[in-house]
Amino acid sequence: MVVQSFSGRVQVQFMNAVPPNSASLIAALTGVLSDGGLLTEAEDLVRYSRDWSGDHFGRPLAVARPSSVEEMSALMRRCHAERIPVVPQGGLTGLVGAAVAADGNEVVVSLERMNRIRSISPIDFAMVVEAGCILEDAKRAAEESDCILPITFGAQGSCRIGGNVATNAGGFNVLRYGMTRDLVLGLEVVLADGRIWNGLKVLRKDNRGYDLKQVFIGSEGTLGIVTAAALKLFPRPTQIETALVGLRSVEDAMALYARARRGCSDLLTAFELILRGGIEITMREGKDFHEPLGKPYPAYVLIEVSSGGLIDLKDMLLSFLAGVEDLVEDGIVASTRAQGERLWLYREIMVERQGRGGRYLRTDVSVPISKLADFVTDALFELGRARPDALPVTYGHVGDGNIHLNVVPPEGMAAEAIEHLFEEAEAEIFAVVDRYGGSISAEHGIGRVKQRAFLDRVDPVALDLAAGIKDAIDPRHILSNGRILASASALDYR
Numbered sequence: 392m393v394v395q396s397f398s399g400r401v402q403v404q405f406m407n408a409v410p411p412n413s414a415s416l417i418a419a420l421t422g423v424l425s426d427g428g429l430l431t432e433a434e435d436l437v438r439y440s441r442d443w444s445g446d447h448f449g450r451p452l453a454v455a456r457p458s459s460v461e462e463m464s465a466l467m468r469r470c471h472a473e474r475i476p477v478v479p480q481g482g483l484t485g486l487v488g489a490a491v492a493a494d495g496n497e498v499v500v501s502l503e504r505m506n507r508i509r510s511i512s513p514i515d516f517a518m519v520v521e522a523g524c525i526l527e528d529a530k531r532a533a534e535e536s537d538c539i540l541p542i543t544f545g546a547q548g549s550c551r552i553g554g555n556v557a558t559n560a561g562g563f564n565v566l567r568y569g570m571t572r573d574l575v576l577g578l579e580v581v582l583a584d585g586r587i588w589n590g591l592k593v594l595r596k597d598n599r600g601y602d603l604k605q606v607f608i609g610s611e612g613t614l615g616i617v618t619a620a621a622l623k624l625f626p627r628p629t630q631i632e633t634a635l636v637g638l639r640s641v642e643d644a645m646a647l648y649a650r651a652r653r654g655c656s657d658l659l660t661a662f663e664l665i666l667r668g669g670i671e672i673t674m675r676e677g678k679d680f681h682e683p684l685g686k687p688y689p690a691y692v693l694i695e696v697s698s699g700g701l702i703d704l705k706d707m708l709l710s711f712l713a714g715v716e717d718l719v720e721d722g723i724v725a726s727t728r729a730q731g732e733r734l735w736l737y738r739e740i741m742v743e744r745q746g747r748g749g750r751y752l753r754t755d756v757s758v759p760i761s762k763l764a765d766f767v768t769d770a771l772f773e774l775g776r777a778r779p780d781a782l783p784v785t786y787g788h789v790g791d792g793n794i795h796l797n798v799v800p801p802e803g804m805a806a807e808a809i810e811h812l813f814e815e816a817e818a819e820i821f822a823v824v825d826r827y828g829g830s831i832s833a834e835h836g837i838g839r840v841k842q843r844a845f846l847d848r849v850d851p852v853a854l855d856l857a858a859g860i861k862d863a864i865d866p867r868h869i870l871s872n873g874r875i876l877a878s879a880s881a882l883d884y885r
């Protein structure tokens with residue numbers, strides 16, 4: 392059967408992967424992996440079936456856990472030959488339903504047994520890490536070599552390097568060090584047909600032909616399985632200073648940001664906005680967390696600066712803050728590292744507790760930094776107009792234009808009504824994002840959850856190019872079918 396896309400490109404649908412029944416699947420995959428590499432018992436599959444939030448669930452046909460790139464290659468060769476659909480899985484913190492299996496339809500390929508640090512070179516300021524390495528373990532290893540791997544965010548104790556690459560993860564330090572894309576020097580990738588692309592290198596400059604690694608970064612498992620990454624490191628800062636300040640408005644927070652970028656001598660590493668509601672969540676839920684600045688303010692910003700020696704960093708931060716008294720209503724500067732970490736807990740506890748243990752709508756949008764304050768005002772206005780019963784929780788790495796405008800349903804609301812609330816609230820927020828020329832996904836990617844919103848907005852030429860890349864690299868569509876792009880069987884949607 393042949394399906395024609397709107398642009399005239401021809402897709403051959405019968406080439407798609409067909410989920411086998413479990414007996415034939417086990418027969419096909421038996422013997423490909425070393426001991427313990429293939430899990431098929433229902434109770435063994437449970438922990439690979441649900442993501443960090445618990446909102447996304449999918450029962451895999453089986454879980455394959457290769458322990459080397461050679462095993463990964465053999466596995467994919469077999470899956471390609473047998474047209475077995477697979478989904479790569481890291482730490483399950485991606486939150487857009489991309490890493491869990493389509494229920495009863497896919498084999499999860501877990502990277503957890505490929506977790507070695509292959510090398511670290513403080514002279515090259517680079518490390519080579521296997522994709523299943525937990526981000527925090529990679530960061531610790533870098534620090535042991537007096538370097539830092541600057542990807543930093545709340546899920547770092549669970550997410551894995553392959554997941555970070557596949558989602559082009561950001562985090563608190565993007566404004567200084569960039570996204571994961573800016574930190575990848577090379578990749579090793581196993582393709583859908585089992586071929587190994589060895590693009591691992593630690594060169595800073597290399598202009599030989601296409602930069603193929605960029606195709607795989609942010610591809611959410613749809614183009615290949617990342618098995619290792621060469622990552623940039625930076626000198627480990629010897630000084631880190633943290634402040635929490637209270638402000639009258641988001642507008643003042645963004646004015647402060649503009650001054651901080653220049654006034655902190657480019658040593659700014661984080662600039663996190665939290666609106667009052669978020670601080671109240673921490674105060675309510677975190678037993679020992681009192682009013683952080685003595686009295687409430689509409690907006691708060693966590694500022695972090697870091698540097699090596701030869702600079703009096705605390706003095707620099709204090710001088711900067713003394714010069715912005717027209718914007719900052721009140722603030723505290725941590726006098727020790729421990730105090731600084733405690734200030735960060737106001738943000739971390741808020742993120743964990745915002746849904747009061749239940750479901751909430753997550754958005755991770757971005758707009759140009761210059762428009763962020765107006766965007767927040769308009770989006771909260773539209774949300775309040777459409778759904779005054781919804782509780783917005785607003786925070787973000789605003790130094791890179793990223794804001795989470797999450798929505799918590801009223802207590803006791805029925806499940807069906809919550810679904811309706813989420814749909815309405817998301818549509819309102821995304822409409823304002825569109826007005827400001829922003830992105831509906833600044834961090835977590837598209838996966839399955841944001842697919843409809845993505846396809847409704849994507850440029851048709853970009854979509855055609857993307858579909859062409861998918862067809863060229865994974866012609867049988869066995870890899871993460873139906874994430875980002877519609878599954879081939881739904882191509883007529885385009």
Ligand SMILES: Cc1cc2nc3c(=O)[nH]c(=O)nc-3n(C[C@H](O)[C@H](O)[C@H](O)COP(=O)(O)OP(=O)(O)OC[C@H]3O[C@@H](n4cnc5c(N)ncnc54)[C@H](O)[C@@H]3O)c2cc1C
Pocket residue numbers: 443478479480481482483484485486489490502522543544545546549550551552553554555556557558559560561562563611612613615616617618742833834835838871874
């Ligand atoms: C509390 C919390 C805070 C967060 N904060 C941030 C933040 O500040 N910034 C940010 O960007 N994100 C953030 N995230 C999102 C998430 O942590 C990142 O997207 C992370 O990079 C996902 O990594 P993972 O290992 O959990 O991947 P998974 O969730 O397991 O997978 C994510 C996607 O990557 C694919 N994938 C996984 N491994 C591979 C591989 N080896 N090869 C190919 N594809 C693969 C999966 O198929 C899936 O499509 C946060 C999440 C949580 C829960």
